[in-house]
Amino acid sequence: MTQRQVYPQILVKAEGLAIGHGETVLARNLSLSVGGGSGLLLRGPNGAGKSTLLLTLAGLLPALAGRVALEGSDAEDGPALHHCGHKNAVRPRLSVIETLAFWAALNGTTGLVPQAALERVGLGRMARLDAGYLSAGQQRRLVLARLLVSRRPVWLLDEPSAALDAQGHALLAALVDEHLAAGGLAIIATHDQTGFENLSTLTLDRAA
Numbered sequence: 001m002t003q004r005q006v007y008p009q010i011l012v013k014a015e016g017l018a019i020g021h022g023e024t025v026l027a028r029n030l031s032l033s034v035g036g037g038s039g040l041l042l043r044g045p046n047g048a049g050k051s052t053l054l055l056t057l058a059g060l061l062p063a064l065a066g067r068v069a070l071e072g073s074d075a076e077d078g079p080a081l082h083h084c085g086h087k088n089a090v091r092p093r094l095s096v097i098e099t100l101a102f103w104a105a106l107n108g109t110t111g112l113v114p115q116a117a118l119e120r121v122g123l124g125r126m127a128r129l130d131a132g133y134l135s136a137g138q139q140r141r142l143v144l145a146r147l148l149v150s151r152r153p154v155w156l157l158d159e160p161s162a163a164l165d166a167q168g169h170a171l172l173a174a175l176v177d178e179h180l181a182a183g184g185l186a187i188i189a190t191h192d193q194t195g196f197e198n199l200s201t202l203t204l205d206r207a208a
């Protein structure tokens, strides 16, 4: 794949980070540094804190100690990150294409137009269907299409491969590859390493 730098140089850094909920500390002294063009897998058993770490990196949960920094991001370029939770957040009565148009209106149409994003994730023929009728794997593909309609350099993905079939896994790996090749970065919580064997790994231990 051709390496093209289309995002500005960007770095997600955490130092001395403690994560958790209220009084409950799930992990302490976490440090990470992920630059453009790189990906990091978050591994660990159920309840170890992978989703909590992603939410903390996204600024959606406060750090219990330490700090998270996003370097190289210019406010004038718009929001830098996408956080995709493990729920699909699909509105059942909006059509598939309306769903993407809604996200594009919210996040900015800075990437593919919705129909092209649907084609890319294999949902081109489902555009007019109510999103609630999509299968679990198709809904996950729709979430991936959201990443494509609004270009942002930082992807924080929580179990993105859940419910995906083998082709879906390959699609996800290809999208992440392309994103990294374009200078983006991805931090991915997953129990399934398929397609991500070359990414570095941070393992959270429930006992931490």
Ligand SMILES: Nc1ncnc2c1ncn2[C@@H]1O[C@H](COP(=O)(O)OP(=O)(O)OP(=O)(O)O)[C@@H](O)[C@H]1O
Pocket: 021, 026, 044, 045, 046, 047, 048, 049, 050, 051, 052, 053, 189
């Ligand atoms: N809002 C909350 N308030 C209190 N505890 C919470 C909250 N959200 C999550 N937790 C707890 O934090 C712990 C870590 O949850 P988290 O979802 O981060 O784990 P995970 O590593 O992503 O797990 P899994 O592999 O099952 O997805 C769990 O014990 C969970 O019950």
